[in-house]
Amino acid sequence: MSEARFRAVVVFFIVNGLLFIMMFIHAAYQRNAARPRLAVKMEMVRTLGLTDLSLFTEARYTRHPSMTDLNTPFQDYPMSLEHFPSGALVLPPPHLVDRGLD
């Protein structure tokens, strides 16, 4: 084992360790810096009365998952198969599962 290799491994760990610590510092800084942006979004949600994130826009029941009912994923009849990828990924909202069929 040469000294150079040992030094290379030590440097690798020091660099990675520093990056790891910097990750937390960067995250804390970003969280502080994001406060005004979050406030803008929160204000928009408040003034427009929005209820959902616009993450899945492919079908109406995936666009507003919190506003759906248990019938909607089946669209017009119970044997109508789910064909949107996000419809298969998104679980029904807990308040529907807890209450049973709504």
Place this chain on the structure above:
Amino acid sequence: MLLTLNFIFRRKWKNASLVFVYTLIVFLLASVIFFAHAIKREASIILEGAPEIVLQKVVAGRHDLMPVSYISKISSIAGIDSVRGRLWGYYFDRNFGANYTLMAPEEYEHGDGNIVIGAGVSRVSVASEDNLFPLVTYDGNVIPMNVQKLLSSESELVSADLILMSEADFRRVSGVPQGYVTDLAVRVSNSTEIPTIARKITKLLPDTRPITRNEILRTYDAVFNWRAGIALLILSGAVVSFMIFAWDKATGLSAEEKKEIGVLKATGWETSDVILLKFWEGTVLSLSAFLAGVVLAYIHVFWGLSVFLAPVLKGWSVLYPEFRLVPFIDAYQIAALFFLTVIPYISATIIPAWRAANTDPDAVMRG
């Protein structure tokens, strides 16, 4: 430690490929955990501004238009601050194959014929300020709307697909008749009273369905819960490959490694020394992969716009928001990742070494 590094460098290509695969698995796991946690936290902060109760009318088990007359029926319930009708709906743009959300805010300052569009709508339809934006009404007529303003790209997570317009324009496009709204937004000042008020509303108006803000918030917890499809899909792949990888290590050492242990034992090493050597070897390899994997996942999710996760979320959506998540990371997530990846690997390397070190050196060397 020097000796441990010596052992690692003796099989440098094998160990380098091992660290590469290990880093990739940690990267995948950490990306999913960081992404899911950050979006859940952001959703919980942003949606704190959502109405305390959204009231839907249900007819024959399906969501129906809400008569405006219902507002006065529930306004008198003690604890309710205000009740207002929300006018919103969906619009499918045949030209671009995208779904938009149409909305008529209560106070709309841009007047009839003018619309405000989200950054996602602008991107998909290539429309910008002062452009004409044709909309097809419910009865088949085309009305040209003027894009008055674009919503800020910073709010894309909630507004990417929004088209805001006046109440008159909304009714003209959607066909929602006067005297009806999509649903009601109920504002309640004391959050502890929300469930009681929701119960009172359903008693007064049995054909309605209240959805409380707490339920809205829990929806996003469920969507990005580890049991949910998105996380489970990626997590299960990464966990299974990690299990195969650790199992391969745990089920046995290579003939070369066994011979090495035999030589060490023959030259007077104790079993505990061999185990310690293997422990440090496992620690160096797994810590290298863990640190690199976690840092790369952080860069991927919070700087690189989650490029590897985005296709899963996009599905068939033509319109997808571009957003930069706020890095909500904490020690709990790092600890969970550590116990999920580093501890099983170190254990998997020690057990076969302990077995080999416990057998007769001569038998080990002879294989």
